[in-house]
Amino acid sequence: MLNQIGNYSLYIALLSSILIIIQSPILLNRNNINVSGRIFSLISIQSLMIIISFIALIIAFIISDFSNETVYNNSHTSKPLFYKISGTWGNHEGSLLLWLLVLSIFLLIFTITSKSLSNKYRILTLFFQEIIILGFLLFILFTSNPFMSLFPIPNEGTGLNPLLQDPALAIHPPILYLGYVGTSIIFSSSLAALISGSVNKTWAKHIKNWVLVSWIFLSIGILLGSIWAYYELGWGGFWFWDPVENVSLMPWFCLTALFHTILILEKREMFHSWAVILSITTFSLSMSGTFLVRSGILNSIHTFANDPSRGVFILCFLFILITLSIFIYFFHQNKIKNNIARTYIVSKETAILVNNLFMMFFLSVVLIGTVYPIFLEVINNDKISVGPPFYHKLIVPFMIPFLIFMAIGPNFNWIKDKIDKINLQQLLFFILSIIVSFIFLKRVGISYLFSLPLFIASLFLFFITIKDFSVKKTNLSQKISHFGFSLFILSVLVNGVLAKEYSSNMKVGDERKFLNKTIKFESLKINENKNYQSLEANFKISDKNNSINLKPEIRVYDQPQTITSEADIESTLYSDNFLVLNILKNDGFYNVRYQIKPFMIWIWISIILISFGGILSIVKRNG
Amino acid sequence: MVKNIKLIAVVSLVIVSFFILLKGLNKTNNYSPDLNSSKIDFNFKAKFLYSNEETTLYELINDKDFSIINIWASWCLPCRDEHSFLLNLKSLDKLNIIGINYKDNEINAKKFIKELGNPYSKIVVDPSGVNSIELGAYGVPETLLVHNKTKTILKKYIGPLDDEKLAELKMIIKNEN
Numbered sequence: 071m072l073n074q075i076g077n078y079s080l081y082i083a084l085l086s087s088i089l090i091i092i093q094s095p096i097l098l099n100r101n102n103i104n105v106s107g108r109i110f111s112l113i114s115i116q117s118l119m120i121i122i123s124f125i126a127l128i129i130a131f132i133i134s135d136f137s138n139e140t141v142y143n144n145s146h147t148s149k150p151l152f153y154k155i156s157g158t159w160g161n162h163e164g165s166l167l168l169w170l171l172v173l174s175i176f177l178l179i180f181t182i183t184s185k186s187l188s189n190k191y192r193i194l195t196l197f198f199q200e201i202i203i204l205g206f207l208l209f210i211l212f213t214s215n216p217f218m219s220l221f222p223i224p225n226e227g228t229g230l231n232p233l234l235q236d237p238a239l240a241i242h243p244p245i246l247y248l249g250y251v252g253t254s255i256i257f258s259s260s261l262a263a264l265i266s267g268s269v270n271k272t273w274a275k276h277i278k279n280w281v282l283v284s285w286i287f288l289s290i291g292i293l294l295g296s297i298w299a300y301y302e303l304g305w306g307g308f309w310f311w312d313p314v315e316n317v318s319l320m321p322w323f324c325l326t327a328l329f330h331t332i333l334i335l336e337k338r339e340m341f342h343s344w345a346v347i348l349s350i351t352t353f354s355l356s357m358s359g360t361f362l363v364r365s366g367i368l369n370s371i372h373t374f375a376n377d378p379s380r381g382v383f384i385l386c387f388l389f390i391l392i393t394l395s396i397f398i399y400f401f402h403q404n405k406i407k408n409n410i411a412r413t414y415i416v417s418k419e420t421a422i423l424v425n426n427l428f429m430m431f432f433l434s435v436v437l438i439g440t441v442y443p444i445f446l447e448v449i450n451n452d453k454i455s456v457g458p459p460f461y462h463k464l465i466v467p468f469m470i471p472f473l474i475f476m477a478i479g480p481n482f483n484w485i486k487d488k489i490d491k492i493n494l495q496q497l498l499f500f501i502l503s504i505i506v507s508f509i510f511l512k513r514v515g516i517s518y519l520f521s522l523p524l525f526i527a528s529l530f531l532f533f534i535t536i537k538d539f540s541v542k543k544t545n546l547s548q549k550i551s552h553f554g555f556s557l558f559i560l561s562v563l564v565n566g567v568l569a570k571e572y573s574s575n576m577k578v579g580d581e582r583k584f585l586n587k588t589i590k591f592e593s594l595k596i597n598e599n600k601n602y603q604s605l606e607a608n609f610k611i612s613d614k615n616n617s618i619n620l621k622p623e624i625r626v627y628d629q630p631q632t633i634t635s636e637a638d639i640e641s642t643l644y645s646d647n648f649l650v651l652n653i654l655k656n657d658g659f660y661n662v663r664y665q666i667k668p669f670m671i672w673i674w675i676s677i678i679l680i681s682f683g684g685i686l687s688i689v690k691r692n693g
Numbered sequence: 694m695v696k697n698i699k700l701i702a703v704v705s706l707v708i709v710s711f712f713i714l715l716k717g718l719n720k721t722n723n724y725s726p727d728l729n730s731s732k733i734d735f736n737f738k739a740k741f742l743y744s745n746e747e748t749t750l751y752e753l754i755n756d757k758d759f760s761i762i763n764i765w766a767s768w769c770l771p772c773r774d775e776h777s778f779l780l781n782l783k784s785l786d787k788l789n790i791i792g793i794n795y796k797d798n799e800i801n802a803k804k805f806i807k808e809l810g811n812p813y814s815k816i817v818v819d820p821s822g823v824n825s826i827e828l829g830a831y832g833v834p835e836t837l838l839v840h841n842k843t844k845t846i847l848k849k850y851i852g853p854l855d856d857e858k859l860a861e862l863k864m865i866i867k868n869e870n
Contacts, residue, residue: 367717381718389711393704400700445710448717575808654773661770 073138076217079119079206082422083174085206086116094197098190109196113181116203117174124158126173127216128639132159136227139218146229148601148628156240157612162364162380163216165243169360170206172244172251177203180255180280187268187276187579194262195255202254205387208236213380229601229627238298245568246291246318250356252284253321256328257353260346261398267405277349279688283333283620284352285325286684292318293677300670301639308673311461316440317359320433324352327429330422337484338419343405344426350395367444414486421479428472435464466520473559475525477534480548481541496534503529516567528563547690551683558676561669568668585615585620589664604636607651607660620649647669714827717747735844737824739817742794750791750824753815754841758787759866762837764825766797767805769833775853779812782828782859789841792816795825797832839867840864 090112097109102165113127127140144161145154159168172233177199210216256277263273295315296308309315328348334340361367379444413419439456446452478496507525535553572584576591583589590610597604605624610617623636637650645668652661735750754760763779765772783790792813794802799818806816819825827838831851836858838848847865850858 322729361714365718369713382715385714385718389707392707396700396703396707400696403696444717445713630775652770654770661773 072126072130072135073219074216076123076130077082077289079123079126080211080217083116083119083123084207084211086112086119087200087207088118090200091204094193094200098193109193110181111173111198113178116407117178120167120171120174123217124167127164127167128158128527129157131155134227134488136225137220137223138216139220140216142220142224142227144229145227146601147226149235150600151227152237152240155233159243160240160586163214165211165247166206166210167216168244169247169251170203170210172247173203173206173254174197176251176255178568180259184276187272188266190266191259191262191268191273194265195259198258198261199254202258202391202612205391209380209387213383219627235627236298236302238294238301242291242294242298245287247296248323249284249288250360251287251290252280252287253325253353253356255280255376256284256349257395260349261395262344264398264402264405267402268307269335269342269406271336271339273634274332274345278329278332278336279691281325281437282328282684282688285329286681286688287680288318288322288325289677289684292322293674293681301637302634308399308670311439311456313440314363316436320436320440321352321355323429323433323436324348324404327426329434330425332385334419338413339407340413340419343403345677346399346406347461350392350399354388354392354395357384358390359387361388362440370561394516416482416487418479418482418487419486421475421482422584424475428468430476431468435461466524469559470520470523471528473531476508476555477527477531480538480552495537499533499537500526502529503527503533511567514567521567525563528556530579532560545687545690547683547687549683550686551680552685554676554681557672557679561672561676563674564668570666571663572665573661575654575659576662577660582665587611589662591660591662592619605651609649609664610661611647611649611664620647622649622651622653624653627631641670641671644668736829739793739819739824742792742799742816742818748815748817750817751776751844753791753817754789754839754844756814756841757789758841759789759847759869760839760841761788761862762789762793762828762839763790763833764795764819764828764830764833766833767801768793768797769795771853772834773838774804774810775834776809776812777854778854778859779855780810782862783812785863785866789814793828794818795824795830796820796822840863 077194090109093109093112127138129135130138130141131145132151134141134145134147134154140161140163142279144164145157149157157164159165180195180199181192184195188337207600259273259277259280260269263269263277292315295318299310299315300308328345331341331345332347335342335345340592361381361384365384367381370672413581443454443456446454457496459465503526507529511525531552535549535556538549570585572582572589574582576582576589578591578594581588581590588611590612592610594605594606594607602625604626606621607623609620610620611620616639620638620640622638625634625636626632627634633653635650635652637648641648645666648665648667652663654661709828710728712723725814735754738747740747740795748834750762754762761779779790780789790813796819802818825835829849834853836850836854837846839845847869848862854862
């Protein structure tokens with residue numbers, strides 16, 4: 071029953087998509103007609119149908135309807151309700167349906183909120199957006215339909231990958247998708263604006279909201295993903311330069327650059343073409359991300375299905391979109407007014423341009439690191455793996471000038487400013503940063519790649535962003551985001567320099583010394599839970615003054631049979647104590663890894679601050 | 694004209710990436726070990742873990758009918774997992790187990806053996822990892838089954854041994870007489 075409802079509503083959505091695509095070119099030639107008529111009702115029907123099919127899938131998961139193949143493959147009656155629901159998008163088919171849902175709802179919101187803009191621009195945006203929706207609908211219906219029926223109906227499902235049973239991960243994909251899909255609106259509207267010749271202030275003002283929304287969701291999505299990696303995977307870090315992580319970082323760099331460019335476009339009517347190129351690139355990167363992650367071309371936990379026909383479909387779709395946008399760009403490029411506004415070297419425009427250059431550099435590094443191994447393997451049959459050292463060596467040195475520019479840049483005026491802005495106050499802060507960094511590094515006794523200049527630059531940015539809160543000229547949201555960023559860099563650096571790790575094989579009763587602490591393996595007990603058994607260990611970590619108890623677990627899930635290690639983490643404002651346990655072969659010994667990670671919590675807080683700046687900016691613009 | 698050249702350049706770049714990714718899709722993601730034995734050179738020099746003498750792997754795989762070459766390291770957790778399986782294999786008469794200690798510290802390696810038992814008849818060290826890579830190793834642990842007379846590799850396992858692989862190994866040894 072649910073399967074039929076889901077299937078039919080998807081087919082109705084497909085039909086409305088085709089109708090809209092056919093009708094829009096006709097409507098385009100009749101200038102007096104308003105979009106709100108038939109197309110609006112078609113879009114509403116489409117969204118409604120997609121919402122119905124999504125709800126049908128959620129219900130199928132909640133009531134464990136194993137006549138549905140997706141439910142059978144990814145759920146189990148013994149799973150807690152929360153994970154039954156999150157299981158809806160914790161698999162290939164369901165996650166695509168979620169993509170589609172967000173696509174159609176965003177389009178509906180776009181149609182409602184863009185009434186003040188020109189008809190031609192709106193219809194064209196709808197047209198491009200519907201092409202994307204059509205592509206996804208075809209993809210879902212013909213290669214990964216979530217409503218496939220099973221007969222005879224199995225009694226029990228096969229379960230959800232226990233690694234995915236985590237609260238952060240349950241909301242991580244939806245949030246990330248909101249970001250990705252937001253970029254599709256930016257893509258469609260930039261193409262529409264290009265064709266209708268309206269790449270201007272008004273467009274910039276309108277699209278800025280969408281850029282901000284996607285950027286916020288993308289930032290929070292990345293944050294949740296890395297929180298999940300830290301707490302659940304138990305690798306003891308927050309970023310591994312894993313291709314799948316990189317794939318979400320690339321659109322982020324691009325969006326950040328786009329946001330700053332849009333600011334110039336709005337204020338000064340400059341960089342029209344660049345804004346359009348960035349819009350197209352951002353979306354292409356988001357789509358390529360989905361392709362790389364889902365097709366199985368990269369090996370990762372996120373790869374749900376290893377079905378080549380699906381990969382070929384997304385790949386063709388992606389390249390049709392990219393080629394289409396390239397042709398549109400080249401043939402409508404001349405519609406962009408190129409009024410060369412007079413600008414001086416020392417100005418806010420230059421500062422933003424510098425930001426863009428750095429963003430593009432970071433983007434290229436990550437892009438090459440992610441894609442080059444794939445290309446090389448295909449061409450040459452060579453297997454190489456690109457790891458953290460590559461990224462660190464290429465990004466770290468360029469971080470230094472980037473941070474300094476970020477400190478100075480925002481305080482410049484538009485058009486022209488005087489170079490003596492770099493005044494005594496800033497110089498004092500700079501000297502202060504040098505002294506503090508020098509003393510700090512001397513005490514810690516660690517020198518690694520560019521550590522001293524890197525610390526100086528990030529401390530400098532930190533001081534300046536704090537100082538900027540007292541200046542009234544710039545806006546608060548920018549200050550919060552920039553301050554958040556400086557805090558982020560600083561916490562990452564301190565975390566990297568001061569982190570300590572100890573690893574040993576221990577059995578119950580063992581005691582080890584590490585630095586000035588004693589690690590004692592006190593006890594081990596077995597707990598029975600709803601869908602897993604756990605071995606809960608109790609460790610006592612004590613130094614002269616106080617002691618804490620850490621209780622890492624090893625969980626044995628029954629459906630499907632999987633063993634996971636749950637790290638126990640004690641977070642304080644200063645540092646995290648991280649302890650994780652691994653099973654060795656049956657002789658009573660366990661591998662114990664204990665880490666002290668200073669300022670870990672500040673990494674999360676700073677990313678929240680960065681995103682909060684964005685949220686504040688939206689609220690201020692529209693409220 | 695310049696515009697056209699730009700367009701052609703961008704589009705051809707896109708098309709090239711398309712075909713490369715398309716081809717990449719059809720490749721499997723899993724490493725498939727190349728069993729072409731003619732490529733493998735057993736004739737490299739290596740030092741023993743417990744003495745300073747030098748030998749070649751070629752000399753080591755002369756004893757008995759079959760040899761197992763196991764590449765391991767004390768820092769490698771899966772190697773601990775598979776150790777009990779190697780100890781199990783030690784009981785086979787026709788088999789000679791040779792360990793290659795990969796990129797390891799001598800003290801840790803000896804501690805590892807002392808703690809978990811020694812399944813190997815000989816252990817050679819490979820501090821730089823080059824010899825193991827020449828043997829075609831992708832990582833640790835890795836296990837090769839070699840037919841001593843013909844010096845061919847009969848089977849290669851990437852990753853730790855388990856019950857299934859152990860049973861398979863025993864089958865091959867039994868059948869290959």
